[in-house]
Amino acid sequence: EVLLVESGGGSVQRGGSLRLSCAASGFTFTNYAMSWVRQAPGKGLEWVSSISVSGASTYYADSVKGRFILSRDNSKNTLNLQMDSLRAEDTAMYYCAAGTGARGYWGQGTLVSVSS
Amino acid sequence: EIVMTQSPATLSASPGERATLSCWASQSASRSLAWYQQKPGQAPRLLIYGASIRAAGIPARFSGSGSETEFTLTISSLQSEDFAVYYCQQYNNWPQTFGQGTKVEIK
Numbered sequence: 001e002v003l004l005v006e007s008g009g010g011s012v013q014r015g016g017s018l019r020l021s022c023a024a025s026g027f028t029f030t031n032y033a034m035s036w037v038r039q040a041p042g043k044g045l046e047w048v049s050s051i052s053v054s055g056a057s058t059y060y061a062d063s064v065k066g067r068f069i070l071s072r073d074n075s076k077n078t079l080n081l082q083m084d085s086l087r088a089e090d091t092a093m094y095y096c097a098a099g100t101g102a103r104g105y106w107g108q109g110t111l112v113s114v115s116s
Numbered sequence: 117e118i119v120m121t122q123s124p125a126t127l128s129a130s131p132g133e134r135a136t137l138s139c140w141a142s143q144s145a146s147r148s149l150a151w152y153q154q155k156p157g158q159a160p161r162l163l164i165y166g167a168s169i170r171a172a173g174i175p176a177r178f179s180g181s182g183s184e185t186e187f188t189l190t191i192s193s194l195q196s197e198d199f200a201v202y203y204c205q206q207y208n209n210w211p212q213t214f215g216q217g218t219k220v221e222i223k
Contacts, residue, residue, distance in 0.1 A: 045160065045203055045214040047213065047214065095159055095160070102166070102171075103160075104172070106160055107159065
């Protein structure tokens, strides 16, 4: 069974930091580029960041560029998103997903709430 | 950035009816287009990729068509479990972008 389990969400003040993690199992992690997609309360989906299979290439939405850093540990089948200088508009459910194009595997999400 | 626009925002239909959802891209997305279904409190579920290829386990009543800037998701006969929000997403260019969603509700 494919599992993507996110963790690390929570409440933080504006300007603070959080580190999200995604633990993957049930598929060959090293065969998949990985991504984060977020969804603000009551809103649509927004792509946040993607990382290549090796981790050598990363891509970011303009809204998070320079504040978020995406990395992966292929030895531990984990994906990490370091989020700094958080803003109120970063408040959302953050989903980990396998793939950089069409994403067939998704986690259940971890909620990030940024208060001002 | 490619802007994805979905229509209608809400589609009211009865079980058994055919539903047609549209998605337009502000510039060519080639056939790099996916459709997702999302139910309340759940993660999105991939339905279609490559504009017309059904993902594993997706019922045949779901079909996708189109290319370049115009795409369509058709549900041939709505089942009770199909009432949800549907998103299109282009992955031809960075940044990847989603449409704003179409809510399919029971009439």
